[in-house]
């Protein structure tokens with residue numbers, strides 16, 4: 001029987017509500033000054049600008065419930081962001097992966113430095129950056145965890161020379177669980193539009209998925225608050241699934257105003273990426289978002305985004321191209337899109353889709 005009630009989550013055992021111990025509280029000062037000019041620069045949002053995103057029941061989608069699919073399409077169209085509850089990812093697994101992420105980010109700085117990406121690699125540990133090195137400033141630390149088990153093992157051994165089997169197995173389990181949610185959502189998006197349910201996924205095979213799991217860790221202690229912790233950006237891939245540790249901070253840009261997303265414990269946030277915007281011929285927007293820290297509670301998030309095979313050609317689904325709504329994009333290879341941005345710095349501040357529009361627009 002389908003139920004609209006969320007899965008029964010318990011509070012994670014991690015110390016969400018505490019500041020980090022003193023030894024972890026010395027981030028570099030963060031001379032934030034790089035906002036995208038067209039955006040409202042206020043870091044605060046009013047209380048009435050805090051929203052709960054449309055809530056989608058995954059079990060109902062699995063049962064091809066027409067009303068729930070309709071809700072998904074309307075939510076994606078209006079917000080580009082949704083929440084997904086009644087999924088099968090257990091609170092135990094969520095709690096374990098949060099603990100493993102915490103474990104990784106609170107390793108000594110030398111251990112994390114060993115795992116910084118080798119030249120040409122997109123995997124590994126990304127430290128905070130004050131912007132002094134000419135790169136964009138970043139308050140969060142991130143760990144880009146490869147989906148490929150051998151590459152993941154290489155990264156783990158750099159962080160934990162003695163090995164960490166628990167990290168490896170928990171990550172493996174998490175990836176499998178959230179991938180299946182993403183694939184279900186893509187099937188529902190396609191079938192709701194009257195397309196073959198596999199149309200958005202047929203280029204995606206396990207081997208073809210080149211995305212990585214990204215763990216983010218935010219520690220705003222010693223920063224003036226509020227602080228912009230993750231710069232405004234859109235997610236470049238197809239679809240992103242986000243798990244947050246319960247500390248708020250995510251904001252989305254809607255009608256040129258920043259709106260805070262109210263976290264809902266145990267549910268995932270899912271958002272349309274740039275490539276799904278293209279595949280849907282602009283029906284679903286890839287919405288700009290950012291993270292603003294308002295307290296010194298530490299925040300962590302897990303982000304997994306699906307991408308097509310790098311050589312897959314991305315274009316609007318032919319069925320969504322009509323005389324009234326011509327194709328908004330020229331076809332392009334997925335890797336052409338990713339190489340058009342500084343992927344490692346990631347804080348791209350905006351989407352790069354304008355470069356691939358049929359009728360070019362300004363950035």
Ligand SMILES: O=C(O)CCC(=O)C(=O)O
Nearest residue numbers: 216235244250291301303
């Ligand atoms: O930490 C978050 O809540 C969002 C992070 C994010 O937007 C990203 O990693 O793309």
Ligand SMILES: [Fe+2]
Nearest residue numbers: 233234235289
């Ligand atoms: Fe994002």
